[in-house]
Amino acid sequence: MRKIGAGSTPEFEAWFERINRELTPMRTGGKIHTTVENIEAGLVDFKTLAAQTRQKMAASYTKGQTLGNSHAKAKAPAKKIPSKRK
Secondary structure, eight states: OOOOOTTOOHHHHHHHHHHHHHHHHHHHTOOOOOOHHHHHTTSSOHHHHHHHHHHHHHHHHHHHHHHHHHHHHHSOOOOOOOOOOO
16 A cells, blocks of 8 residues: 655545556456446456357357257167066
């Protein structure tokens, strides 16, 4: 945390804190959180996030369909053999 020095104004300190918070994830290699503020500030591209989400959902759906079909083929219903009555 910085201390307000001689010549610093409250406006400068507020600006510095805001910029420092915005840049911290980039310096540490972290992810910028998806918030309304970050989308409005242009730090997060909403259209790109939406496209990535659609791709993930389509891949998940396809994987589920493939898995379901492979289980259906592998587990054919067993035929019941009638037992002979005496």
